[in-house]
Amino acid sequence: MDVRTFTGGGFGQNAYLTVCGRSVAAIDPGAAAPRMADAIRTEGLDLAAIVLTHAHVDHIEGVHEIHALAPDAPIWIHPDALPMYRALPHQAAAFGLHVAAQPEPTHRLSHGQRLEIGDCTLEVRDAPGHAPGHVILVAPDASFAIVGDVVFQGSIGRTDLPGGDFHRLMKSIREEVLTLPDTTVLYSGHGPPTTVGDERVGNPFLVPHYGGELA
Numbered sequence: 533m534d535v536r537t538f539t540g541g542g543f544g545q546n547a548y549l550t551v552c553g554r555s556v557a558a559i560d561p562g563a564a565a566p567r568m569a570d571a572i573r574t575e576g577l578d579l580a581a582i583v584l585t586h587a588h589v590d591h592i593e594g595v596h597e598i599h600a601l602a603p604d605a606p607i608w609i610h611p612d613a614l615p616m617y618r619a620l621p622h623q624a625a626a627f628g629l630h631v632a633a634q635p636e637p638t639h640r641l642s643h644g645q646r647l648e649i650g651d652c653t654l655e656v657r658d659a660p661g662h663a664p665g666h667v668i669l670v671a672p673d674a675s676f677a678i679v680g681d682v683v684f685q686g687s688i689g690r691t692d693l694p695g696g697d698f699h700r701l702m703k704s705i706r707e708e709v710l711t712l713p714d715t716t717v718l719y720s721g722h723g724p725p726t727t728v729g730d731e732r733v734g735n736p737f738l739v740p741h742y743g744g745e746l747a
């Protein structure tokens with residue numbers, strides 16, 4: 533399974549397309565969704581699903597662009613993220629943005645579930661703390677994980693937004709991210725990809741030497 537990145541908007545948000553043969557899943561379609569939609573359309577790819585790691589405005593503002601390509605494709609979200617998803621116009625207003633409500637999600641994510649994307653699967657893991665109902669998506673061979681705003685190269689997700697919880701986030705990182713092999717590539721919601729091994733030894737929030745909580 534390949535991963536393609538589409539970055540855009542004032543938040544520099546990364547939307548991802550996981551590609552399995554001609555089947556693709558659109559993960560967190562944000563400001564760059566029009567470019568992602570162009571790629572799906574012009575390359576004749578088959579949209580199997582839209583999957584949302586969490587419901588912050590920058591990760592969901594382009595759902596309608598992708599949904600319009602294939603209105604029958606399921607939209608997956610964790611139930612705990614639904615209230616924030618449905619409150620998108622209010623959430624955006626808090627950032628001084630005007631964003632219309634997005635198409636209603638059709639399917640609910642749960643821990644341990646396996647999403648079928650063509651002949652490939654993505655495993656769902658609950659990882660709240662940055663936002664309610666945040667999940668990460670792990671490739672079956674653990675070659676990569678799409679981690680949303682749980683962890684970044686050299687940083688972690690902010691926990692000062694509504695529903696944020698620092699200790700819950702650290703537990704999610706410890707139990708769901710650092711349990712993956714060091715070679716697992718982490719695709720974050722912002723910034724460049726990194727690996728579990730690099731963050732385990734170099735992330736100042738995770739390394740006790742720098743005042744972090746866990747190793």
Ligand SMILES: [Zn+2]
Nearest residue numbers: 586588663681
């Ligand atoms: Zn976020």
Ligand SMILES: [Zn+2]
Nearest residue numbers: 588590681721
């Ligand atoms: Zn984000």
